[in-house]
Amino acid sequence: MSNKPTILILGKLPPPLIGPAIATEIILNSGLKEQFNLVHFDTRINKEVATMGKFSMGKSLKMLSLYRNFKKLVKDTQPDIILVPISQTTMGFYKDARFISIGAKYTKVIVQLRGSNFKNWLAEAGNSTNKLVKRTLAKCAGVIVLGNNLKHLFENFFEKENIFVVPNGANYLLQKKQSEELTILYLANFLPSKSFDDVLKAVVILKEKGMTNFKLNAAGAWDNAAFKQQCTAIIKDNELNNVTVLPPQAGAAKMQLFADADVFVFCPKMPEGHPWVVVEAMANSLPIIATNQGAIVESVLDNKNGFIVPAEAPEIIAEKLEQLINDEALRKQMAEESKAHYTANFTEGNMVENLAGVFDAMLDKK
Numbered sequence: 001m002s003n004k005p006t007i008l009i010l011g012k013l014p015p016p017l018i019g020p021a022i023a024t025e026i027i028l029n030s031g032l033k034e035q036f037n038l039v040h041f042d043t044r045i046n047k048e049v050a051t052m053g054k055f056s057m058g059k060s061l062k063m064l065s066l067y068r069n070f071k072k073l074v075k076d077t078q079p080d081i082i083l084v085p086i087s088q089t090t091m092g093f094y095k096d097a098r099f100i101s102i103g104a105k106y107t108k109v110i111v112q113l114r115g116s117n118f119k120n121w122l123a124e125a126g127n128s129t130n131k132l133v134k135r136t137l138a139k140c141a142g143v144i145v146l147g148n149n150l151k152h153l154f155e156n157f158f159e160k161e162n163i164f165v166v167p168n169g170a171n172y173l174l175q176k177k178q179s180e181e182l183t184i185l186y187l188a189n190f191l192p193s194k195s196f197d198d199v200l201k202a203v204v205i206l207k208e209k210g211m212t213n214f215k216l217n218a219a220g221a222w223d224n225a226a227f228k229q230q231c232t233a234i235i236k237d238n239e240l241n242n243v244t245v246l247p248p249q250a251g252a253a254k255m256q257l258f259a260d261a262d263v264f265v266f267c268p269k270m271p272e273g274h275p276w277v278v279v280e281a282m283a284n285s286l287p288i289i290a291t292n293q294g295a296i297v298e299s300v301l302d303n304k305n306g307f308i309v310p311a312e313a314p315e316i317i318a319e320k321l322e323q324l325i326n327d328e329a330l331r332k333q334m335a336e337e338s339k340a341h342y343t344a345n346f347t348e349g350n351m352v353e354n355l356a357g358v359f360d361a362m363l364d365k366k
Contacts (some may be wrong), residue, residue, distance in 0.1 A: 005363055006037040008079035010099060011243045012044040016221065016249055018189070019168075019222035020085055020114045022276050026170045036359060039077050041070055043099070063095060071102050072205045079107055083144075086111045088121045090129050097136040098179035104139040108362055111137065112144040112166075112330075113242055117271035117296035133157075141362055143357075145294025146274035147315055165357045167295060168274045169351030170181040175252060182325060185261035185286070186218040187249070187277050192227045193289075195305040196220075199312035200234045201256045202265075202321055212242055214325055219246040258284035262331060263324050269311035272296060287334035289320050292341060299346065305337035 011024030021044070028040055043066060045059050074082070082103040086096045096111075103109045123131055134157070137143070142162035143154045152164045188194045196218060203216055222228045235243050249257055258264075264281035265288070272294040280289050282299060288306035290296050302308040307320040324331050344350075 004037045005080040006077055007032075007192065008039045008041060008074065008077060008082045008103075010041050010043050010082070010084045013040075013042055014250075017250060018278055019273060023114060023168060024085075026348070027351075027355070032355060035352075035356055038092065039073070039079060041073055063065060066096055067102065070099060071120065074103060074106050081141075081359055082107060082109045083133060084109055084111050086113055088113065088115050088118045090121075090125055091132060092197050093129070095135075097132060097294045100136050100139055102164075106288040107361070108141040109139065110113045110142045110144060110358065110362060111121055111140050111275070112357060113150070113153065113252055114146060115271060115273040116146075116150050116153070119262060120154050120271065123251075128248065141365070142358070144358060145295075147298045149298065150295055159244060164354075166358060166363075167298065167346060168276055169346045170276070170279060170283075171347055171348040172251070172255060172280065173257045174284060178256070179258045179260040183261045184214055184216045184263045184265055184321065185281075186216065186265055187254070187257060187280075188266055188268075188275070189220045189248075190218075190222045190224070190227065190231065192224060193268055194220075195267050195269045195312065197227070197231055197234060198267055198269075198314040199242065199265055199310060200231060200243070202238055202317035204234065205315060205318035206325075207238065207240065209322070211322060211325065214262075215242045215244065215245050216240075217246065217261065219254070219257060221248045254280075257289055258286065261286055262308075263287050263289065263321065265317065265321070267291045267309060267311065267313075267317055268293050274299065277345050278344065282338040282346060285335040285339040287324055287338065289317060289324075299341065301337070305334050305354040 009027065012021040013025055014021045028038055032038060044060050072293045084099055087093045100109050106122060122133060137157045142164060143158055143167050144164045145151055145153060146167055148165050150153060154163050181255060186199050190196050258280055264286040266277055267289065268291055274295040278288060278299045280295060280353060288300045290300045290306060291311045292308050300306045300308060309320060
């Protein structure tokens with residue numbers, strides 16, 4: 001019988017390849033299992049990005065089954081702590097609330113937000129939803145956010161000492177660069193909120209200035225037919241022959257795309273958490289062009305390891321790309337800064353240390 005404290009971790013696993021699922025997989029396989037007995041409960045009911053957030057009777061029945069199985073697992077494993085990732089949508093939070101209520105009857109529950117839109121969502125949600133959130137979070141011992149600048153999201157629900165910061169962190173098997181061509185990389189699901197269209201518009205601006213001495217690799221999943229048509233039209237109408245669009249990439253193939261890149265660009269216009277692609281870009285020593293969403297600005301330090309640009313500003317993306325394309329010394333300097341920032345703050349060891357600190361703090365309060 002292990003003397004290690006038992007942590008029951010709820011969360012989806014891939015597929016689909018979305019941030020929270022990737023995070024759960026990394027946590028379960030991390031060095032945390034050396035300090036704690038990790039038990040996982042898979043809450044996944046969607047295997048594709050396109051079906052997420054859409055109601056079906058089959059999914060409702062599966063949720064009821066999940067609640068029954070979860071309650072049984074809690075009773076069987078008697079965890080010291082339950083970690084529950086929470087949604088920032090009404091339908092999602094109602095699902096999460098049931099897990100929290102079940103778990104809180106037996107042990108301490110810590111919730112984790114892997115985004116930054118929580119306050120915006122609550123401001124638009126109805127009174128009954130706000131009351132449910134307040135009632136549900138009152139059952140929890142603490143909350144984890146992805147960056148220091150996100151702690152304010154829960155200042156009305158938890159004492160300061162019970163709001164913890166655990167940025168994403170992971171170790172990667174890096175590949176060797178194979179491409180000689182100067183390459184820009186976009187890697188994220190092709191959602192309107194991720195603004196791939198703005199990256200394409202920036203490439204159009206550069207082409208109009210006579211700059212075609214680079215290529216753009218873009219990889220991800222489409223879930224919006226109209227947005228796919230819009231992006232495809234930009235590529236076709238402007239004859240962007242230096243743009244290659246790829247399906248979702250994972251493992252060594254994904255790391256090869258990072259290895260072959262010279263600059264990473266990811267400029268979402270909607271709230272983000274702490275995107276894994278930004279961590280991966282830093283690990284691969286890339287200058288990064290990004291927007292100020294969620295905890296991104298704690299990874300991309302403006303004018304140090306990249307540039308922070310306004311959302312929906314393809315002309316400024318183009319300006320920063322031009323600067324990096326034309327200045328090899330600047331690319332090298334920012335690349336070194338990215339790697340150093342990653343090594344100091346965003347490795348698996350960093351994340352394990354931070355998460356272990358949260359669990360230890362909660363266990364000490366028992």
